[in-house]
Amino acid sequence: MNDSLPSMLTRRDFLARGGALVVSFSLAPAVLNAAEPQNIGVQPKPAPALPGSLKSAPMLDSWIRIDADGKITVFTGKAELGQGIRTALLQVAAEELVVDPRTITLVTADTGRTPNEGYTAGSQSMQDSATAILHASAQVRAILVGLASQRLNVPPADLTAHLGVIRAKDGRSMHYGQLVTGETLHVNASPESALRDPKTTRGVIGKSMHRVDIPAKVTGGAIYVQDLRLPTMVHARVVRPPSYGARLVSVANSKLGSMPGVLKIVRDGNYLAVIAEREYQAVVAMRALAGSAKWEERAALPPPGDPYGYFQRLPSDDAVNLGGPAETAIGSGTISATYRRPYLMHASIGPSCAVGLLQDGVVTVWSHTQGVYPLRDAIAEMLRTPADRVRVIHMEGSGCYGQNGADDAGADAALLASALPGRPVRVQWMREDEHTWEPYGSMMISTARAKLDAGKIVEWQYDLWSNTHNLRPGPAGNLVTAQYLEQPFGPAAPKELPLPNGGGNRNAIPIYTLPNPRVVDHFIPQMPLRVSALRGLGAYHNVFSIESFMDELAFAAKIDPVEFRLRHLDDTRARDVIAACAERFGWNRFQKQRGRGRGFGFARYKNHASYLAIAIEIEVDRESGLIRPIRAVAAIDSGEAVNPDGIRNQTEGGILQSLSWSLYESVSFDTTRITSRDWSTYPILRFSNVPEAIDVHIISRPGSPFLGAGEAAQGPTAAALSNAVADALGVRLRELPFTRARVRAAIAV
Amino acid sequence: MINLDVNGKTYQVDADPSTPLLYVLRDHLQLNGAKFGCGLGQCGACTVSVDGRAVFSCITPIAALPGRKIRTIEGLGTVENPGPVQRAFIEEQAAQCGYCIPGMMMRAQALLDANPSPSKAEIRRHMNTNLCRCGTHMRILRAVERAAGLMRESGKGGNGR
Ligand code: FES
Ligand code: FES
Numbered sequence: 004m005n006d007s008l009p010s011m012l013t014r015r016d017f018l019a020r021g022g023a024l025v026v027s028f029s030l031a032p033a034v035l036n037a038a039e040p041q042n043i044g045v046q047p048k049p050a051p052a053l054p055g056s057l058k059s060a061p062m063l064d065s066w067i068r069i070d071a072d073g074k075i076t077v078f079t080g081k082a083e084l085g086q087g088i089r090t091a092l093l094q095v096a097a098e099e100l101v102v103d104p105r106t107i108t109l110v111t112a113d114t115g116r117t118p119n120e121g122y123t124a125g126s127q128s129m130q131d132s133a134t135a136i137l138h139a140s141a142q143v144r145a146i147l148v149g150l151a152s153q154r155l156n157v158p159p160a161d162l163t164a165h166l167g168v169i170r171a172k173d174g175r176s177m178h179y180g181q182l183v184t185g186e187t188l189h190v191n192a193s194p195e196s197a198l199r200d201p202k203t204t205r206g207v208i209g210k211s212m213h214r215v216d217i218p219a220k221v222t223g224g225a226i227y228v229q230d231l232r233l234p235t236m237v238h239a240r241v242v243r244p245p246s247y248g249a250r251l252v253s254v255a256n257s258k259l260g261s262m263p264g265v266l267k268i269v270r271d272g273n274y275l276a277v278i279a280e281r282e283y284q285a286v287v288a289m290r291a292l293a294g295s296a297k298w299e300e301r302a303a304l305p306p307p308g309d310p311y312g313y314f315q316r317l318p319s320d321d322a323v324n325l326g327g328p329a330e331t332a333i334g335s336g337t338i339s340a341t342y343r344r345p346y347l348m349h350a351s352i353g354p355s356c357a358v359g360l361l362q363d364g365v366v367t368v369w370s371h372t373q374g375v376y377p378l379r380d381a382i383a384e385m386l387r388t389p390a391d392r393v394r395v396i397h398m399e400g401s402g403c404y405g406q407n408g409a410d411d412a413g414a415d416a417a418l419l420a421s422a423l424p425g426r427p428v429r430v431q432w433m434r435e436d437e438h439t440w441e442p443y444g445s446m447m448i449s450t451a452r453a454k455l456d457a458g459k460i461v462e463w464q465y466d467l468w469s470n471t472h473n474l475r476p477g478p479a480g481n482l483v484t485a486q487y488l489e490q491p492f493g494p495a496a497p498k499e500l501p502l503p504n505g506g507g508n509r510n511a512i513p514i515y516t517l518p519n520p521r522v523v524d525h526f527i528p529q530m531p532l533r534v535s536a537l538r539g540l541g542a543y544h545n546v547f548s549i550e551s552f553m554d555e556l557a558f559a560a561k562i563d564p565v566e567f568r569l570r571h572l573d574d575t576r577a578r579d580v581i582a583a584c585a586e587r588f589g590w591n592r593f594q595k596q597r598g599r600g601r602g603f604g605f606a607r608y609k610n611h612a613s614y615l616a617i618a619i620e621i622e623v624d625r626e627s628g629l630i631r632p633i634r635a636v637a638a639i640d641s642g643e644a645v646n647p648d649g650i651r652n653q654t655e656g657g658i659l660q661s662l663s664w665s666l667y668e669s670v671s672f673d674t675t676r677i678t679s680r681d682w683s684t685y686p687i688l689r690f691s692n693v694p695e696a697i698d699v700h701i702i703s704r705p706g707s708p709f710l711g712a713g714e715a716a717q718g719p720t721a722a723a724l725s726n727a728v729a730d731a732l733g734v735r736l737r738e739l740p741f742t743r744a745r746v747r748a749a750i751a752v
Numbered sequence: 753m754i755n756l757d758v759n760g761k762t763y764q765v766d767a768d769p770s771t772p773l774l775y776v777l778r779d780h781l782q783l784n785g786a787k788f789g790c791g792l793g794q795c796g797a798c799t800v801s802v803d804g805r806a807v808f809s810c811i812t813p814i815a816a817l818p819g820r821k822i823r824t825i826e827g828l829g830t831v832e833n834p835g836p837v838q839r840a841f842i843e844e845q846a847a848q849c850g851y852c853i854p855g856m857m858m859r860a861q862a863l864l865d866a867n868p869s870p871s872k873a874e875i876r877r878h879m880n881t882n883l884c885r886c887g888t889h890m891r892i893l894r895a896v897e898r899a900a901g902l903m904r905e906s907g908k909g910g911n912g913r
Contacts, residue, residue, distance in 0.1 A: 220850035222834060283771045402849035656886045
């Protein structure tokens with residue numbers, strides 16, 4: 004076990020020497036994805052691509068600054084979401100700057116200070132930001148060594164950088180701060196960096212480091228935006244409509260103004276809120292206000308009975324993602340299965356919160372948004388003010404796992420702060436606000452069909468139906484706050500996200516080597532429920548479907564499911580994680596006990612990021628229908644592992660969250676209202692039903708690109724569970740979640 | 753004015769007696785430890801200890817609390833000098849977002865105050881009240897076991913330090 008965590012890396016951990024390695028980058032044009040004018044006479048030579056987010060923010064001092072006293076500050080446009088990115092980025096910077104990570108100050112997402120790195124989403128932060136910081140740090144070190152070589156009159160090769168000091172062999176030295184003056188780092192990054200050799204010099208990367216944010220979190224430090232207390236701050240609560248599209252007919256607020264502490268009641272069209280001195284005064288006033296508000300509601304949600312049938316019959320834009328225009332000719336001997344997943348919610352433990360302040364004509368918003376720049380633009384549009392009059396600063400919230408209510412709460416704070424200039428306004432959503440107003444992960448349906456011959460797949464067709472998985476701000480109309488104003492903003496037209504990342508179709512293309520595969524994406528623009536990005540997007544459902552179906556095919560072919568996968572898989576890294584997982588689980592030695600079953604699942608996230616394989620053993624109580632996960636073993640290859648314990652923590656979390664989704668969760672609604680309003684109407688996993696053990700094995704690939712680990716486990720876990728249920732019961736469940744009632748019904752048939 | 757004993761200090765609080773303790777801790781006393789999660793007694797994010805028992809501060813009015821000993825994670829130790837439960841959670845790296853963790857720690861503290869050597873099953877049963885959405889459960893369970901060990905070692909039982 005490499006579970007021992009040095010809580011502080013010792014100075015000896017930093018290897019000072021070691022030949023620098025020059026790494027060159029693919030010279031793919033940086034403009035690859037940009038729309039280019041068509042009729043340029045002479046094609047300019049495309050600039051060589053810079054690594055990671057250096058592409059969009061190429062100046063080195065956008066990323067790293069060094070003060071005269073040697074203090075180092077690193078900037079990232081990404082945000083800590085509880086995934087441990089802060090620590091991993093510090094490790095990466097420390098590695099190439101050859102300093103102790105704890106001496107670096109890291110500034111995260113802030114439109115006033117950091118580069119624009121879009122959203123912190125899609126497990127992209129390591130690829131985007133860590134890659135940029137790795138190279139920026141190496142290039143800064145090279146600049147410093149170059150300067151020291153001039154000042155000390157010693158060739159660079161005879162200098163070593165160590166813990167912020169550059170030393171010559173004769174003992175003379177200069178610290179980093181002495182070498183940097185004003186514009187030293189205000190230079191463009193170059194496409195090539197003299198990186199330290201990942202095989203021989205790693206001092207910080209690859210070692211489990213204690214997360215830097217945890218001590219404050221366990222001692223009551225002010226960490227979360229919920230903890231932000233600014234002088235003269237006041238408290239707001241929003242009275243959200245009882246259902247989508249409800250119209251505020253009247254509100255009797257004459258007496259409310261005199262309630263204790265109430266400063267202001269804000270009404271703007273169908274938007275209603277109250278601001279009070281004290282937080283609980285705002286809660287009491289909000290309840291009174293809600294009690295006096297009359298709403299006109301519409302029955303706009305799907306009719307009862309068959310929500311999947313209703314959904315699938317909605318008009319769709321169809322796109323063939325893989326294969327020819329014609330349907331695969333599938334005839335006799337075709338095996339077919341249809342899989343379903345319900346609407347799921349992020350269900351963050353802490354409801355969304357934000358603080359806004361209008362001062363000197365600038366609105367500042369502290370928010371746990373995943374994208375400070377897009378939220379800034381959306382708020383500016385909503386307030387009809389220029390973007391440079393809005394600043395959004397990230398502060399942590401509770402884990403979000405995609406787009407929860409964070410952006411909407413940020414918009415609430417901006418709007419309410421504008422109504423009370425000069426005083427910071429803190430808006431805290433209530434539990435039912437979060438449950439009923441956050442954008443859910445879309446319901447999905449998929450049908451897989453295949454034909455076997457001699458133990459191999461010879462035909463494959465996969466069809467999927469889904470709403471969008473991205474309606475994030477950017478446009479103001481994607482903020483629920485803006486949709487209910489007197490002059491409302493309408494949501495942007497939903498679009499499928501482009502492959503290879505994809506949205507609903509993320510991981511819809513099988514990674515297996517198959518003849519004649521065909522994949523069709525039936526994208527449904529009409530959205531009965533509010534939806535947007537939830538951890539893994541469509542990958543959760545597509546991997547659940549494909550990997551369940553692989554087991555169904557293996558069963559039909561009478562081949563062990565692990566062996567069946569390997570028969571269709573050429574990628575050696577994929578084969579490695581599968582082998583490692585099977586080995587550690589004891590797949591080939593497995594002795595099945597009564598009432599138990601085992602299942603396997605595998606995917607390469609987005610087909611180009613982390614590889615993850617998982618095996619799960621479960622027990623099913625046939626009487627009650629309860630599925631009890633006994634143990635899970637996973638193997639993950641996310642490229643070079645920066646903080647192994649961080650990856651393990653994220654992967655364990657992904658496994659447990661996916662078990663929770665897959666065993667219990669489904670957003671419920673009647674024809675008018677969302678009825679999943681709290682934890683009793685939207686139950687999630689509890690301690691009583693977590694496995695006895697989860698073992699996460701990391702395969703690190705030093706020197707190979709960081710792939711990100713946050714979302715890799717969602718799909719494979721659901722599939723492994725589904726396959727284990729089929730193994731235990733001898734009957735297959737194809738509709739999530741696998742509730743007790745469904746298990747009992749399946750056994751009874 | 754209501755007198756409250758929080759982490760060994762007495763505070764005079766000017767709030768309506770029906771105000772739930774959580775709001776007084778966070779808004780009046782400026783303590784960050786107890787978190788707002790649901791306000792409904794369903795999630796445990798707001799858990800504090802009152803006379804050694806784990807209590808949902810979000811549904812406990814301050815009127816019920818004069819003369820009681822209220823304890824929050826701020827009373828367990830500091831960053832420089834963390835108490836055994838805090839040390840255990842740090843050593844096990846038992847947090848992702850960490851939002852549920854203070855409530856978990858106070859629930860664990862209440863268990864260990866009453867039972868210094870709980871079995872794994874007892875820990876699970878006791879912790880079952882509190883929800884974690886990040887899936888940090890395995891580490892939380894290990895941290896509670898480790899905390900029990902640290903407290904037994906230091907021989908100071910439930911004193912927290
Ligand atoms: S906030 Fe008190 S139980 Fe959820
Ligand atoms: S660590 Fe995030 S909710 Fe538990």
